[in-house]
Amino acid sequence: MTHARRVNATDTELIQDALAGRQAAYASLVERYQSFAFTLSYRMVKNREEAHEVAQDAFIKAFKHLASFEGKSKFSTWLYKIVYTSALNHLRKNRPDWVSIDDDARPIQLNDPGVEPVSVQLEKNERAQEIRKAIQHLSPEDASVITLFYLYEKKLEEICEIMDLSLSNAKTKLSRARKRLKTIIEDSYSDLQTP
Amino acid sequence: MQEQFSINHDVLWDYLDGLLPNEEVAKVEQYLDSHPEWKSVLKSIQEERDALLSTSLDSVDPDFARTVMASWKAEMPAKAKNKPLDWGILGFALGFTLILGVPIIIFLGMAASSTTPQSIALPDLQLEHWTTLLLSPTLHLSVLTLFALSLLQFISKYLLTQRRIQALSL
Numbered sequence: 001m002t003h004a005r006r007v008n009a010t011d012t013e014l015i016q017d018a019l020a021g022r023q024a025a026y027a028s029l030v031e032r033y034q035s036f037a038f039t040l041s042y043r044m045v046k047n048r049e050e051a052h053e054v055a056q057d058a059f060i061k062a063f064k065h066l067a068s069f070e071g072k073s074k075f076s077t078w079l080y081k082i083v084y085t086s087a088l089n090h091l092r093k094n095r096p097d098w099v100s101i102d103d104d105a106r107p108i109q110l111n112d113p114g115v116e117p118v119s120v121q122l123e124k125n126e127r128a129q130e131i132r133k134a135i136q137h138l139s140p141e142d143a144s145v146i147t148l149f150y151l152y153e154k155k156l157e158e159i160c161e162i163m164d165l166s167l168s169n170a171k172t173k174l175s176r177a178r179k180r181l182k183t184i185i186e187d188s189y190s191d192l193q194t195p
Numbered sequence: 196m197q198e199q200f201s202i203n204h205d206v207l208w209d210y211l212d213g214l215l216p217n218e219e220v221a222k223v224e225q226y227l228d229s230h231p232e233w234k235s236v237l238k239s240i241q242e243e244r245d246a247l248l249s250t251s252l253d254s255v256d257p258d259f260a261r262t263v264m265a266s267w268k269a270e271m272p273a274k275a276k277n278k279p280l281d282w283g284i285l286g287f288a289l290g291f292t293l294i295l296g297v298p299i300i301i302f303l304g305m306a307a308s309s310t311t312p313q314s315i316a317l318p319d320l321q322l323e324h325w326t327t328l329l330l331s332p333t334l335h336l337s338v339l340t341l342f343a344l345s346l347l348q349f350i351s352k353y354l355l356t357q358r359r360i361q362a363l364s365l
Contacts, residue, residue, distance in 0.1 A: 056266065150250070171209075
């Protein structure tokens, strides 16, 4: 398969080629998903170098077990599950305090319906940057659920598979993660306003 | 008695995220029509949601893919070395051998029997002994076995070489 054909090939075609021993197909899968795997990993471990290691390790694990991929779910869902699990294991090993933080104990503040939210006050071009920074302050689980749902546009059912959650639990986590994100943005904005 | 329906931030988020069932979507829309003060809340949530959707992927190191492939390549030869016997390839080779080998042996046998010792004037005992050996079923079996083993060895080496070339080339 030529480079141009590999770029247009479906995940299933690339997987079949990879399983037939064509290393170029593995390389195409890495190129296709490297940014997604790295972003999820980075948002969880909060450190670029460690995130690279985790994402690279996840790809090697995925390739080792590629023959066990049955195609019941999308390849991306299967890969993100490996990235998510690898990142959690990395955190458990290196920063157990991060994973064990009980996020439910942290307060969530909400504005009254009539009050203009802080996000509206931020300039449009700054808002996305602000959110990216705020996501870095979320717990690994919250950052994952937000990233998977809003950035990767994964369905709740797929998030359940990746994070090993029930549907109702995933919905609750998504709602809580959104509120925490909002609190973080509001806190950082009020810090900026304070002289 | 009709159930009282009210909305909150979570319901509006679920409404925008497409997580509400159809009947609740209709209720939310009805509620928003009759409570315009919630429309501004919906608008602000929509803006927050747009901002969430507009965040981009983090940039990965340019060497990322190369590093992954280098690690994967390092694992490949060991994996190939420890690869268990491929019964598919072995079966194919055996079938191929039988298809080619059996007709050859039959041909050899027929060629030998057409020149029987009785039809040839044999000058001495030594030549008679040699032709008798040519007709021997033991010889046929030995030739077939040697032929099959050589063919298997050749096919196996050819396939292994091809696989290694593919594994080591990008």
